[in-house]
Amino acid sequence: xxxxxxSDARAQPSCVDCTARTFAAYGAVAFRESQGIQRLRREVRRxxxxxxxxxxxxxxxxxxxxxxxxxxRFRLLDDGRRQILSFLLPGSPIGLPLRGSPRxxxxxxxxxxxxxxxxxxxxxxxxxxxxxxGWSSLEACYVRLYEANDERLxxxxxxxxxxxIASFILELRxxxxxxxxxxxxxxxxPLKRQHIADALGLTPVHVGRVLGQLVADKIxxxxxxxxxxxxxxxxxxxxx
Amino acid sequence: xxxxxxSDARAQPSCVDCTARTFAAYGAVAFRESQGIQRLRREVRRxxxxxxxxxxxxxxxxxxxxxxxxxxRFRLLDDGRRQILSFLLPGSPIGLPLRGSPRxxxxxxxxxxxxxxxxxxxxxxxxxxxxxxGWSSLEACYVRLYEANDERLxxxxxxxxxxxIASFILELRxxxxxxxxxxxxxxxxPLKRQHIADALGLTPVHVGRVLGQLVADKIxxxxxxxxxxxxxxxxxxxxx
DNA sequence: CGCTATTTTGACAGCCGTCAATGAACGTGG
DNA sequence: CCACGTTCATTGACGGCTGTCAAAATAGCG
Numbered sequence: 001x002x003x004x005x006x007s008d009a010r011a012q013p014s015c016v017d018c019t020a021r022t023f024a025a026y027g028a029v030a031f032r033e034s035q036g037i038q039r040l041r042r043e044v045r046r047x048x049x050x051x052x053x054x055x056x057x058x059x060x061x062x063x064x065x066x067x068x069x070x071x072x073r074f075r076l077l078d079d080g081r082r083q084i085l086s087f088l089l090p091g092s093p094i095g096l097p098l099r100g101s102p103r104x105x106x107x108x109x110x111x112x113x114x115x116x117x118x119x120x121x122x123x124x125x126x127x128x129x130x131x132x133x134g135w136s137s138l139e140a141c142y143v144r145l146y147e148a149n150d151e152r153l154x155x156x157x158x159x160x161x162x163x164x165i166a167s168f169i170l171e172l173r174x175x176x177x178x179x180x181x182x183x184x185x186x187x188x189x190p191l192k193r194q195h196i197a198d199a200l201g202l203t204p205v206h207v208g209r210v211l212g213q214l215v216a217d218k219i220x221x222x223x224x225x226x227x228x229x230x231x232x233x234x235x236x237x238x239x240x
Numbered sequence: 241x242x243x244x245x246x247s248d249a250r251a252q253p254s255c256v257d258c259t260a261r262t263f264a265a266y267g268a269v270a271f272r273e274s275q276g277i278q279r280l281r282r283e284v285r286r287x288x289x290x291x292x293x294x295x296x297x298x299x300x301x302x303x304x305x306x307x308x309x310x311x312x313r314f315r316l317l318d319d320g321r322r323q324i325l326s327f328l329l330p331g332s333p334i335g336l337p338l339r340g341s342p343r344x345x346x347x348x349x350x351x352x353x354x355x356x357x358x359x360x361x362x363x364x365x366x367x368x369x370x371x372x373x374g375w376s377s378l379e380a381c382y383v384r385l386y387e388a389n390d391e392r393l394x395x396x397x398x399x400x401x402x403x404x405i406a407s408f409i410l411e412l413r414x415x416x417x418x419x420x421x422x423x424x425x426x427x428x429x430p431l432k433r434q435h436i437a438d439a440l441g442l443t444p445v446h447v448g449r450v451l452g453q454l455v456a457d458k459i460x461x462x463x464x465x466x467x468x469x470x471x472x473x474x475x476x477x478x479x480x
Numbered sequence: 481c482g483c484t485a486t487t488t489t490g491a492c493a494g495c496c497g498t499c500a501a502t503g504a505a506c507g508t509g510g
Numbered sequence: 511c512c513a514c515g516t517t518c519a520t521t522g523a524c525g526g527c528t529g530t531c532a533a534a535a536t537a538g539c540g
Contacts, residue, residue: 079480096386098379129375136339136340139340153325154315156397158321158322204486205531208489209488240317432517432519449521464505
């Protein structure tokens, strides 16, 4: 059996170290369970930024979780319009760990360099069914996805560009907060204008305008691959 | 024990008769199971049109399914803007049949007069866990909700008003089709302009304009509480 | 240091929102 | 069967948020 160096995730990521331990995020799966899960892991894959991880309509027997890096789910319309359905951060599951192997109706692309953990759907589903609180943990996972989706619907349906962007920043901040990845309100922010636009139903040009305003209003600060929240209150007022 | 008359659903709806048998929609729960489910049913509630079935943030120990009539999930912003998250048709579950009793983050309102079946969340979850294929059936249910949500995101993010409405009509048609509720491409359609607007991120006035165009283009026909698809191909081209 | 990707800026257009008035449909009661 | 109130749909004028297009500036990267 190969030796594993816990401190070097790049060599062989450990589920125990996983930033947000996908199924443990809500305390439902105990620490020791993550070692059980690790035994089920088939493979660790590394994918370069901008590479496609999964293409729409292709079979998806595997269940992936994101160990490190950012990715996003999206769909393309015939004429090239792109809708980003959600961003995947470290710890996020990609798709659902179901017994069946449905052809996902969305594609997934790496946004930064990415490390994935690969599981067999059926095997993982069986395991979660056998572990105490395994299903509750899964359920929590479903509920969270469900709620996030509804939240995004409100953004796109009933909020202005400025409000959407405020809400979006707060959402990202919240997700990163749970991972201890925020220092002085500064978060890692690898998104381009085009990504934000395609997620929020806007154009990159207009996203640029609005971000510019938020910076001018001293509500946020933008750096190279980073974003700092200067006026948290103002953002919350915008996002309501 | 009270006698039940299968032929009179208004008196005491039978799960066997349920239009779309929520968990059977995908063939996962066999016919005989629906009798098992019926034993778990706590109550049958009737609600008048426009009444609130569930209010945001209030505890929701019960799990409802819609036996008859239409309803919708929605959320209100502080200033009164409303986003309709989804429409609930006969057979639709309201929320998720989880073990926990989360406070749903959305409200539910009856659109027409409605008949609800009420279950205890935990009890139903246990039952589905014990029945062969019970979980697969639940999973199918999750996947379907997940996909429908993603579809709506594409509508709101990347489609014009005309395209959204076309896509929306086709979605409703598809859902009703599975229930044998379409005659000559004419579907029951109790929605007001305001409902469509709040679901698709538009204003009632503009929805009216676009529907007017679709009628003028002989793509659809509108009647009192009914909608007829005249040019199915044109709708699909619009919705892509 | 040159190339590419990305951002910024400005002018302009258009889709859709807003507002307000009119009209149609419906349920109810006399 | 008609009068009345309520709800909903329609219409037109107008405005604005956001999209489109193109060019210039900047940043990133080998």
